[in-house]
Amino acid sequence: MSKQALLNGSWLITVRPSLPDARAPQVRGHMRIEADETALRVSGDVYTRRGTVPDTIPPDSEPWYPTFPRSQYSWYFRSSGATFSGDVLTVAVVRHLWDRATSEFVASDTGTLTLSGDPDLSGTLRFGDVTAEVRATRTSTLYRGCRVEVDAMVNRSFPASATVGSGAVATFRSIYATAGWDLRVTTDEISIPDDADLTNAELQTLLTGHQRTATDDSWRLWLLVGSAQGGLFGIMFDDDTFPRQGAAGFADAGLGGSPVIDPAARNRRLNEVPAAFLRTLVHEAGHAFNLFHPKHDVHAPAIGTEIMNQTGDVIGFATVADPYPGNASFFFSEHDRLSLVHAPDPQVRPGWKNFGWGHGGLSSGLPTPVDVAGLAAADDGDEGLLLTVGLPGQAYVGEFLTAEVVLTNTGDRARDVTGLLTLAEGDLVFQRTSPRGELDHVLDIAVGCGPRPMVRLEPGESVTGRAQVFFTNQGVTFEQPGRHTVVARLTVDPLTVVTSAPAVIDIRMPGTDSELDISAKTLSAGVGRALALGDFTHDEGARALLTDLAEIHSGTDTGAASALVMANALARPFTDYRAGTTRAPDPAEADRFLDLALDGRTPLRAVELAVTVASPAEKDAPVVADTLNRLRDGARTIDADVDLDAGFDAAEQVAEDFVRPRAR
Structure with a gap:
C-alpha cells in the first residue's frame, strides 16, 4: 500500500490559533481524505463552540466518525486541488461559511491546508493573513457512518443478505461499504401490526412512535419493513421538522410476470425475492441520505442499473438472457458515491436539510465536485412527443396552486410511455428557477418508488397528470415574490427524457x-x-x-x-x-x-x-x-x-x- 493510500478514511481534526487564547472557541470537525492512484480529494465539516469541556472520544480500537450537534455547525471545506509529495499533503481549500440563523451557506473564501506526520497528522490552515494549527487523528478507514434501526410488521422480515447477479452474497452493510460508508444495522421490533392501508401521515407517526430515542449525536436512520402501500416497492416519507429520518420497503409488493423478470421471481412478493427487496431498502435509504434518482439530478449522471436508479429503469435494461434482479448492480454510481463521501453534513445527514437540498447551485447546497460531469444536457427530447406544463400566470404568496402536465404523441406511430405523471413517483420533476436565478428541483414531500406502469399512446393521444405545487420538498414552493420559471422533465421510458417549454408564474404579495x-x-x-x-x-x-x-x-x-x-x-x-x-x-x-x-x-x-x-x-x-x-x-x-x-x-x-x- 502506498503512503498516499494510508491517508484514506475518516479523520478527527482540531483547529487552534497559532497564538494560544483561552477565550477562543473550540474548533473541531470531521475530515474525509480519499487518496488512491486515480484521485486525491479532501473534504470536511467543522463545528465550533464556546467552553472548555472536551468532547467524548470513543476508544481507539473502535472505528468511529466524528459527529457534533447541528447547532454548532460552522463551515464546510472541499479541496480544489491537492498534492502529496515528500510525505506532505498540501490542499488548496475552498471554505463555505454557514449561517446558523438561516441554515444556509452564505459566503466562501479560499485557503491552504498543509499536513504531515505518521500516524497522526499536524500542520497549518491558512485563510488570508490568518494561520491556525491543525491536528488530525484517523478514526476509520471508511468515511462516514450511520446507525440503522430496522422495525418490521408482523410476518415480514428484513433481508439480512441476498445472492446477487454476480453470485456474490451482499448485505445492506456491504453495499454501503462500496461507497465508503459504515452502516450498522440493528433489527429492533418485529411485531408492528400488519397494515396495508398506511397513509404517509401514519408512516410519520410510526417513525416517531417506534424509533429509539437518541442518546448521542451519532447519525441515525429508521427503516420500516412494511406490508403494502398501493403498488409501491418503497418510499422515503419523512418530511417533518427533522426530515429524511425514515424510509420504508413494502414486502407484499408484486414483481409481476414480465419475461425480463427472472422466472423464479415472477409474480412473487418482494419479500420472497431477497435480492430485489434488499435493493429496494438500500435505495430508499439512499433517498434518506439525500440521493436523487439519476434522471432528476441536475448533474445528469447516466441512467443505468446502479442502486439509485428506479426499479422500473433497471427492469427496462433487463433482458430474457439477463433478467431482473440479476441484472441490477449492487453498488452506487460514481456521482452518488462522491455525494455520500464528500457532500456537506447538512446535505447528507438524516434529520437536517429537506430532500433535494444541495442538488442545485450554491444557494441550495454546494455544487458537485469539479471532476464530475456538468449540468444536464439541453438536447433531451423526442420529436414525436410533446410535454406541456400548465400553471396559473399569476398568484399571491400563500395561494394554493396546482399544475397540469400533458404528454402528447405528436408522431405517426404508437408510443409506450410512463403512466407516472406525478411529482411523487419518480418519473416527473419540475425544475424551478426563482426570481433570484436559483435553480432547484420541485418534487413531492414523499418520494415513492416502484414499477413503472406504461400507457400506449396512439398518434394524437395524450396522457395527463395533476399535482399540487403549493407545498413540496421546497417547503412553500412559491414563497418568494417575483417571476418564477418552471420546466417539467419527464422520463417517458428508460432511454427518453422529454422537457417542456418554460412556464412562467408571477408571484405577488397578498393585497386584499x-x-x-x-x-x-x-x-x-x-x-x-x-x-x-x-x-x-x-x-x-x-x-x-x-x-x-x-x-x-x-x-x-x-x-x-x-x-x-x-x-x-x-x-x-x-x-x-x-x-x-x-x-x-x-x-x-x-x-x-x-x-x-x-x-x-x-x-x-x-x-x-x-x-x-x-x-x-x-x-x-x-x-x-x-x-x-x-x-x-x-x-x-x-x-x-x-x-x-x-x-x-x-x-x-x-x-x-x-x-x-x-x-x-
Whole structure:
C-alpha cells in the first residue's frame, strides 16, 4: 500500500490559533481524505463552540466518525486541488461559511491546508493573513457512518443478505461499504401490526412512535419493513421538522410476470425475492441520505442499473438472457458515491436539510465536485412527443396552486410511455428557477418508488397528470415574490427524457384583507404539510386553521382545497402510532366540509382539486371517490348558475387518471 493510500478514511481534526487564547472557541470537525492512484480529494465539516469541556472520544480500537450537534455547525471545506509529495499533503481549500440563523451557506473564501506526520497528522490552515494549527487523528478507514434501526410488521422480515447477479452474497452493510460508508444495522421490533392501508401521515407517526430515542449525536436512520402501500416497492416519507429520518420497503409488493423478470421471481412478493427487496431498502435509504434518482439530478449522471436508479429503469435494461434482479448492480454510481463521501453534513445527514437540498447551485447546497460531469444536457427530447406544463400566470404568496402536465404523441406511430405523471413517483420533476436565478428541483414531500406502469399512446393521444405545487420538498414552493420559471422533465421510458417549454408564474404579495388572512394561515408549516398529505394528522393547530380557511374562504380554491383536506381526513381513521391513539372517522363533518368545497364549483374543478390534495401515493384516498359520489347524488345546494352536469364526464376522467392515467 502506498503512503498516499494510508491517508484514506475518516479523520478527527482540531483547529487552534497559532497564538494560544483561552477565550477562543473550540474548533473541531470531521475530515474525509480519499487518496488512491486515480484521485486525491479532501473534504470536511467543522463545528465550533464556546467552553472548555472536551468532547467524548470513543476508544481507539473502535472505528468511529466524528459527529457534533447541528447547532454548532460552522463551515464546510472541499479541496480544489491537492498534492502529496515528500510525505506532505498540501490542499488548496475552498471554505463555505454557514449561517446558523438561516441554515444556509452564505459566503466562501479560499485557503491552504498543509499536513504531515505518521500516524497522526499536524500542520497549518491558512485563510488570508490568518494561520491556525491543525491536528488530525484517523478514526476509520471508511468515511462516514450511520446507525440503522430496522422495525418490521408482523410476518415480514428484513433481508439480512441476498445472492446477487454476480453470485456474490451482499448485505445492506456491504453495499454501503462500496461507497465508503459504515452502516450498522440493528433489527429492533418485529411485531408492528400488519397494515396495508398506511397513509404517509401514519408512516410519520410510526417513525416517531417506534424509533429509539437518541442518546448521542451519532447519525441515525429508521427503516420500516412494511406490508403494502398501493403498488409501491418503497418510499422515503419523512418530511417533518427533522426530515429524511425514515424510509420504508413494502414486502407484499408484486414483481409481476414480465419475461425480463427472472422466472423464479415472477409474480412473487418482494419479500420472497431477497435480492430485489434488499435493493429496494438500500435505495430508499439512499433517498434518506439525500440521493436523487439519476434522471432528476441536475448533474445528469447516466441512467443505468446502479442502486439509485428506479426499479422500473433497471427492469427496462433487463433482458430474457439477463433478467431482473440479476441484472441490477449492487453498488452506487460514481456521482452518488462522491455525494455520500464528500457532500456537506447538512446535505447528507438524516434529520437536517429537506430532500433535494444541495442538488442545485450554491444557494441550495454546494455544487458537485469539479471532476464530475456538468449540468444536464439541453438536447433531451423526442420529436414525436410533446410535454406541456400548465400553471396559473399569476398568484399571491400563500395561494394554493396546482399544475397540469400533458404528454402528447405528436408522431405517426404508437408510443409506450410512463403512466407516472406525478411529482411523487419518480418519473416527473419540475425544475424551478426563482426570481433570484436559483435553480432547484420541485418534487413531492414523499418520494415513492416502484414499477413503472406504461400507457400506449396512439398518434394524437395524450396522457395527463395533476399535482399540487403549493407545498413540496421546497417547503412553500412559491414563497418568494417575483417571476418564477418552471420546466417539467419527464422520463417517458428508460432511454427518453422529454422537457417542456418554460412556464412562467408571477408571484405577488397578498393585497386584499381576504388574501392577507389566507396567506397568514397557509404559510403555517402544518397547513402546508396537510395540503400535501391530504390529512392534518395529529396537528390540532393545523386542523383549526384549515377549518377557518374552509369556512371563511370557501369561495377560493385555497379554501376549497382546505375543505377537501378536512373531508379526506375525517372520512377515514387515522392512527397516531406515536401516541397509541386512533382518530375515528366523522362522516357528518366530512360531508359538511365536502359541501363547502363543492358549493359553486363545476364538477370538473371540484375533482381537479380533490385529486391534488390527495397524496399521489394513496390511490384510494377517500376524497376522490367521495367527491364524485357527492356530485352524482346531487346532495348539495349549489348556486343557480352552476350546472351540476357540466363537465361531469371530464371530472370522471380526472378521477380515473388519478388512479392510473389513460390515453385520451
